[in-house]
Amino acid sequence: MESNLGQFGETYNTGILIATLIFFGVLLLRIYFVKKEIAQRSWIWKGNTPIFIWLLKGLWLLGMLCFLLDIPSWFLTLASFKSLIDPTIYLSFMLVLISIAFMEIILSFTVTQSVITQFIKRILFLLLSVFCAFSFGLAAFVFPGTFQFPAEAACTLLEMPVKGQWLAMQAGKFPWVNYHANVPMQLYALDMVKLGPHWKFFSYMGADTSDFYSFGDSVFAPASGIVFNSKDGLPTQMVYKGEDTVNVAGNFVEIEIQHAKYLFIAHLLNGSVAVKIGDTVAVGQYLGLAGNSGNTTFPHLHLHIQDKPILIDTAAKGQPFRFKNIERTRFDVFKQKGSPYLNRNDIFSASHE
Ligand SMILES: [Zn+2]
Numbered sequence: 151m152e153s154n155l156g157q158f159g160e161t162y163n164t165g166i167l168i169a170t171l172i173f174f175g176v177l178l179l180r181i182y183f184v185k186k187e188i189a190q191r192s193w194i195w196k197g198n199t200p201i202f203i204w205l206l207k208g209l210w211l212l213g214m215l216c217f218l219l220d221i222p223s224w225f226l227t228l229a230s231f232k233s234l235i236d237p238t239i240y241l242s243f244m245l246v247l248i249s250i251a252f253m254e255i256i257l258s259f260t261v262t263q264s265v266i267t268q269f270i271k272r273i274l275f276l277l278l279s280v281f282c283a284f285s286f287g288l289a290a291f292v293f294p295g296t297f298q299f300p301a302e303a304a305c306t307l308l309e310m311p312v313k314g315q316w317l318a319m320q321a322g323k324f325p326w327v328n329y330h331a332n333v334p335m336q337l338y339a340l341d342m343v344k345l346g347p348h349w350k351f352f353s354y355m356g357a358d359t360s361d362f363y364s365f366g367d368s369v370f371a372p373a374s375g376i377v378f379n380s381k382d383g384l385p386t387q388m389v390y391k392g393e394d395t396v397n398v399a400g401n402f403v404e405i406e407i408q409h410a411k412y413l414f415i416a417h418l419l420n421g422s423v424a425v426k427i428g429d430t431v432a433v434g435q436y437l438g439l440a441g442n443s444g445n446t447t448f449p450h451l452h453l454h455i456q457d458k459p460i461l462i463d464t465a466a467k468g469q470p471f472r473f474k475n476i477e478r479t480r481f482d483v484f485k486q487k488g489s490p491y492l493n494r495n496d497i498f499s500a501s502h503e
Pocket of ligand 1: 339453
């Protein structure tokens with residue numbers, strides 16, 4: 151693991167740049183060989199194309215259509231470090247992959263004589279088609295499937311606990327967009343990180359906790375209730391270096407907001423927790439500062455609601471919630487106001503700001 155997020159981002163971008171060049175090479179090679187064999191390539195509806203080849207070509211077309219869907223979905227939904235990706239590199243990579251997909255879609259309507267006549271080529275094409283259709287098809291199912299969430303009426307509606315613009319880093323119902331969903335008590339849990347200029351969540355290299363815009367940001371009660379539990383005094387962990395696996399929540403506040411609804415706000419700054427057990431809190435009341443205590447890799451705010459009071463109670467179930475009066479930006483362009491649910495990579499802020 152890199153020692154800071156800035157380095158991680160640079161490595162990540164270099165990786166994508168190398169992948170872009172490799173795939174660009176693949177595209178050029180493919181064009182070269184298609185041009186070379188153009189004389190023996192024909193449309194599948196011309197000549198006597200066996201039904202088997204029609205089926206294979208159909209499978210290949212299906213795989214490539216799914217691949218076309220997968221490319222943006224991966225960057226916009228599944229990639230948890232989207233905010234670290236350089237937009238130029240990311241667009242170049244998408245463009246190269248989309249070009250490959252488009253070319254293959256056109257080629258799926260043509261066939262070479264060698265695929266019809268040579269047994270080995272036919273088997274190779276069969277294996278490749280099945281692999282692509284299966285894997286890309288599966289992925290194409292997974293991405294749209296992440297956009298499901300309990301209806302507004304089934305969710306606890308909360309005030310946004312912070313000010314400014316934030317990114318939902320881990321959010322949604324399914325483990326592939328929200329790692330919390332792997333444990334039942336933290337189903338629907340949200341990890342949010344504050345954004346600065348250009349949607350960056352840290353300045354400089356992100357080597358120091360204080361580089362992060364989230365660090366030291368004021369946190370307010372998202373609902374009224376009674377403080378059921380709280381903790382303070384745990385130290386700030388270094389970025390990517392010291393996860394506390396014993397006190398996973400770090401400094402936290404737990405508020406009983408309704409019967410069988412216990413809201414946790416975690417990873418608060420050492421010495422900042424402003425409420426104690428038994429306190430009645432009003433919605434909007436100052437609770438403390440966001441920090442980097444507990445089991446955390448870099449400063450962010452964790453929030454979830456469970457139906458039982460003990461954090462690690464394996465019988466507890468995570469409860470769905472939404473924020474009221476927010477503006478949510480999804481896929482970097484689609485804006486929605488009101489109480490829309492949050493999925494990974496959604497950006498949100500209070501709508502009156
Ligand atoms: Zn979390």
